[in-house]
């Protein structure tokens with residue numbers, strides 16, 4: 463549940479601008495209405511009217527600040543790192559006490575949070591696990607359409623579970639992926655939606671018995687059972703932190719990487735001349751070698767730029783939710799009281815027309831970008847998978863592309879592809895990407 467802290471005393475600074483709201487509900491109707499689906503787009507268009515720092519009121523007491531420029535994000539996440547080091551905890555993640563035990567939501571002062579960051583940092587800083595990318599190449603160039611997400615996801619889950627538990631979660635030869643996805647998808651879907659309890663905590667008991675909290679508890683219980691009795695039982699049984707690490711595996715690590723590879727493939731299929739350039743780079747640099755190795759990556763600057771550009775246009779985590787936990791905080795010259803929720807809109811920042819002249823056109827500024835737009839966040843809560851992803855996602859993309867020619871199914875033209883997105887726990891393609899792998903001539 464969103465915490466309701468005491469608002470600090472009067473400030474001489476003005477509050478940020480924002481749309482007028484109902485006296486009782488504030489902007490709540492807007493937040494659980496038009497902003498419920500694709501909030502990254504709705505918030506970006508509000509920023510066009512109200513500027514890079516705007517405020518929304520939820521109910522009588524809760525204020526949400528939306529940050530939509532790189533400068534304001536830097537001020538929020540880096541300069542005010544300590545003051546904004548807490549996560550905004552939405553009501554929906556409180557089911558089965560998830561929000562109070564998950565590393566993603568624990569306060570940064572919590573001992574378990576500190577321990578888990580060390581565990582993850584150590585596990586993901588080594589090259590361990592990356593060799594399981596190879597099975598992607600075991601697929602045949604069948605000439606039949608395949609779902610790119612499914613091609614990549616089983617492998618990603620195995621990379622991550624190998625790093626965390628030294629064991630495969632998904633046996634690629636059986637249908638483990640499907641079973642796993644069937645259990646996790648409903649949880650992720652529910653988590654991504656705002657709840658009326660975010661503004662009115664007193665509704666929580668009702669939600670607990672009838673609403674989304676009840677549904678999430680049921681789904682989560684099934685998922686925990688799957689892991690406790692399932693494929694990785696032996697290993698996890700000896701790990702004291704297994705649910706905490708499991709949470710990282712489920713909610714953060716696997717879908718973010720999969721969806722990034724999927725978006726990169728979508729952009730390349732939509733821009734065949736860029737696809738040609740990236741596959742030519744692979745052919746020149748890797749020659750007859752069957753597998754892409756991590757050591758090959760520094761010979762593939764164009765492919766690396768494709769990944770960066772993908773993260774700019776389609777950040778897997780488009781909104782970063784934080785909460786102010788200190789007094790006397792100001793952002794962009796506005797007063798930001800203790801207890802204010804702050805949402806950094808990475809999607810809007812990556813498409814800032816003043817900064818990226820290319821606007822929404824992908825690949826035209828390839829190579830010139832660095833992570834200035836922060837697709838992994840910043841400060842003490844920066845994504846602990848950042849460095850690992852910088853190695854694993856290019857390696858995954860290279861493995862999908864090397865020695866395979868990908869075509870759109872059913873004679874579809876690149877301009878007919880559906881490029882719209884869908885906000886969930888990660889920013890996904892609204893229409894799953896299907897393509898046909900064939901052996902290159």
Ligand code: HEM
Pocket residue numbers: 539549565566567582586710714715716718719722773777778779782783837838839840841842843844845846847848850851855
């Ligand atoms: C394309 C891949 C990924 C992207 C775009 C991404 C993005 C992000 C972003 C934007 C945040 C919020 C950071 C902030 O608040 O400043 C985050 C947090 C997090 N990420 Fe990632 N991530 C990716 C992959 C991974 C991987 C592979 C892991 C596995 C270790 C991971 C684990 C986490 C965790 C545990 C947090 C919460 C950290 C905390 O609150 O202390 N992520 N990620």
